[in-house]
Amino acid sequence: MLGEFEYLLLSAAARLGEGAYGAAIRREIEGATKRRCSIGALYTTLDRLEAKGLVRTWMGDSTPQRGGRPKRMVRVTGEGVREAKAFYRAVNRASRGVSWAAD
Amino acid sequence: MRLGWWLLSVLARALEPAERDVVLGDLAESGEGVGAATRNLLGLIVRRQVGLWLFWRPWLALFGVSCLAGLSLSRIVFRLNVDLYKYAAHYATTLTARQEVAFLLCLASALTVWSWTCGFVLGSLSGRAVWLTWSVFYFVVLDSALARYVLAGNIILRDPRTHETPLDSLQGALRLLMATTLPLSIAALLFLLPALLGAFVGVRRRVLTVHHAYLIAAVNSALTILTTWSTGWYDPAHLPARWPGVPWSTRLLPFLLASWPAAYLLACSLPTGSRPKDQTPLQPTPEP
Numbered sequence: 478m479l480g481e482f483e484y485l486l487l488s489a490a491a492r493l494g495e496g497a498y499g500a501a502i503r504r505e506i507e508g509a510t511k512r513r514c515s516i517g518a519l520y521t522t523l524d525r526l527e528a529k530g531l532v533r534t535w536m537g538d539s540t541p542q543r544g545g546r547p548k549r550m551v552r553v554t555g556e557g558v559r560e561a562k563a564f565y566r567a568v569n570r571a572s573r574g575v576s577w578a579a580d
Numbered sequence: 581m582r583l584g585w586w587l588l589s590v591l592a593r594a595l596e597p598a599e600r601d602v603v604l605g606d607l608a609e610s611g612e613g614v615g616a617a618t619r620n621l622l623g624l625i626v627r628r629q630v631g632l633w634l635f636w637r638p639w640l641a642l643f644g645v646s647c648l649a650g651l652s653l654s655r656i657v658f659r660l661n662v663d664l665y666k667y668a669a670h671y672a673t674t675l676t677a678r679q680e681v682a683f684l685l686c687l688a689s690a691l692t693v694w695s696w697t698c699g700f701v702l703g704s705l706s707g708r709a710v711w712l713t714w715s716v717f718y719f720v721v722l723d724s725a726l727a728r729y730v731l732a733g734n735i736i737l738r739d740p741r742t743h744e745t746p747l748d749s750l751q752g753a754l755r756l757l758m759a760t761t762l763p764l765s766i767a768a769l770l771f772l773l774p775a776l777l778g779a780f781v782g783v784r785r786r787v788l789t790v791h792h793a794y795l796i797a798a799v800n801s802a803l804t805i806l807t808t809w810s811t812g813w814y815d816p817a818h819l820p821a822r823w824p825g826v827p828w829s830t831r832l833l834p835f836l837l838a839s840w841p842a843a844y845l846l847a848c849s850l851p852t853g854s855r856p857k858d859q860t861p862l863q864p865t866p867e868p
Contacts, residue, residue: 500605504610
């Protein structure tokens with residue numbers, strides 16, 4: 478079972494698709510949760526997800542905006558999609574009949 | 581502002597090179613201020629440092645090299661200091677000048693080689709945690725022998741005018757710690773420089789080639805045997821009451837403790853050995 482932050486990261490990476498990399502995922506998470514996302518939490522969670530085989534990462538291109546430094550590109554694997562689906566369904570099932578889910 | 585980002589890039593050196601570039605790029609792209617960027621970077625560094633200690637290698641470096649080999653090296657540094665500086669006084673022994681010089685050369689060479697080997701293994705095992713394991717190693721080697729002798733009462737440090745010992749006050753204890761911790765003697769330098777160089781090389785290379793490992797192991801073994809043998813005639817000639825004739829196996833043990841990292845180096849270099857790997861998961865990989 479995924480953790481909450483792992484699910485947020487997988488969702489952000491899946492939404493960004495080909496453009497998923499560290500800084501973009503961080504922006505997505507901050508936009509979705511309206512909370513700060515630290516680089517430490519992002520990269521250690523990314524390592525954990527990669528170790529579990531839920532994402533694949535590689536070094537991408539650099540841009541002048543980044544001072545010529547490379548990006549760490551992210552792609553959600555098939556296993557990652559299955560895990561994220563299972564987490565989403567579990568949250569849905571657990572939320573049935575609760576007052577805040579009716580809004 | 582520029583100074584702040586320069587400091588940030590210096591701080592980022594605590595990360596693995598591949599991750600360092602990615603993180604600095606992310607921080608530049610995010611447009612955060614230096615303060616927020618520093619907090620973010622420090623958070624990642626702390627997480628990475630803690631993560632290193634989830635593996636057994638830094639623990640082996642800390643207890644096996646910094647503490648165990650360090651305690652043994654500390655006694656050797658201490659005795660080499662005493663043996664070198666005793667020439668200020670006259671010692672009536674049956675030893676010839678050649679024997680004296682041979683023993684001191686033997687012990688000094690052994691200290692240099694053992695320090696380099698310990699430093700290399702510290703760097704190889706600890707990786708980015710080397711700053712901690714090496715600092716502990718440094719303090720153990722330069723301070724533990726003196727501390728043990730002082731606490732056991734073998735050495736009494738007393739000011740001849742006031743009759744106070746440095747341990748009577750915090751200020752005195754700190755001054756003593758400073759004096760013993762700074763590498764102010766030949767023996768301390770014979771430890772410090774090779775140990776620093778060894779750690780530097782160890783962090784970068786992690787494993788030696790088989791030929792180099794055999795060479796280091798052979799030199800370590802030869803010096804261990806020579807030092808054990810020479811203490812057999814050197815010690816009883818100087819302090820017959822204290823060392824009337826200690827068996828070779830008892831003399832060998834502390835030297836074995838100081839030189840065991842050479843055996844580890846050799847084991848790692850053999851084709852079937854367990855090679856230390858980079859413990860940070862991020863590695864540049866080709867695009868899938």
